[in-house]
Amino acid sequence: MSEIASARALLQTVVAFYAGAGRKGDAGAGLMLDALRADLLRAAPASIAPRTITAAALLPAALPSTELGAAIAAATPLLRWRQNPNYSAASMGAAFMAGYGYVEFAGPKDALFHTPDVRVGLLVLAAGLHYPLHAHPAEEIYHPLTDGGLWRRGDEAWRAVPAGHAIHHPPMVPHETRAGDSTLLALYCWRGDTTTEARLTR
Numbered sequence: 017m018s019e020i021a022s023a024r025a026l027l028q029t030v031v032a033f034y035a036g037a038g039r040k041g042d043a044g045a046g047l048m049l050d051a052l053r054a055d056l057l058r059a060a061p062a063s064i065a066p067r068t069i070t071a072a073a074l075l076p077a078a079l080p081s082t083e084l085g086a087a088i089a090a091a092t093p094l095l096r097w098r099q100n101p102n103y104s105a106a107s108m109g110a111a112f113m114a115g116y117g118y119v120e121f122a123g124p125k126d127a128l129f130h131t132p133d134v135r136v137g138l139l140v141l142a143a144g145l146h147y148p149l150h151a152h153p154a155e156e157i158y159h160p161l162t163d164g165g166l167w168r169r170g171d172e173a174w175r176a177v178p179a180g181h182a183i184h185h186p187p188m189v190p191h192e193t194r195a196g197d198s199t200l201l202a203l204y205c206w207r208g209d210t211t212t213e214a215r216l217t218r
């Protein structure tokens with residue numbers, strides 16, 4: 017498959033996931049997923065240079081045996097790995113920075129497809145890492161692609177969310193995540209203010 021074809025196939029697989037299997041989970045996610053699909057179907061391919069980071073090595077072994085996992089695997093050579101510019105070894109610790117990263121399939125910058133108003137990407141968090149409480153103005157939905165992680169919104173209790181179930185974060189609601197005994201992968205999408213990055217809230 018050509019590079020453009022594997023990127024296009026990945027985007028189409030995400031759109032199908034948001035229309036079907038990805039509807040399970042938090043109430044409130046469905047409206048955003050519908051709006052997102054419309055944005056993604058209009059997205060134009062972008063030309064980006066692939067880039068790797070330490071955490072990228074965790075991806076292949078963690079990918080699930082699903083259609084989405086296979087589509088991500090096929091597009092892996094195209095991916096441009098990134099980290100939130102607000103995070104550093106000084107603020108997060110060296111172990112976090114070595115085991116954390118993300119790639120974007122669609123977004124305003126450094127993504128496979130250009131979409132000014134939405135971001136869709138994949139988060140990688142190494143086994144045992146805690147992504148501490150943070151917030152951002154964009155509305156967000158996470159879909160864990162792996163089991164074993166723990167998720168928490170604000171002062172709610174930690175909860176185990178099965179792979180494929182939606183986790184909804186309204187704008188500026190603080191949230192945090194703990195990877196379990198294996199690499200955590202999660203598909204995420206943002207809608208609204210796509211250019212203000214997350215910041216730690218304590």
Ligand SMILES: [Fe+2]
Pocket residue numbers: 152156185191214
């Ligand atoms: Fe978030």
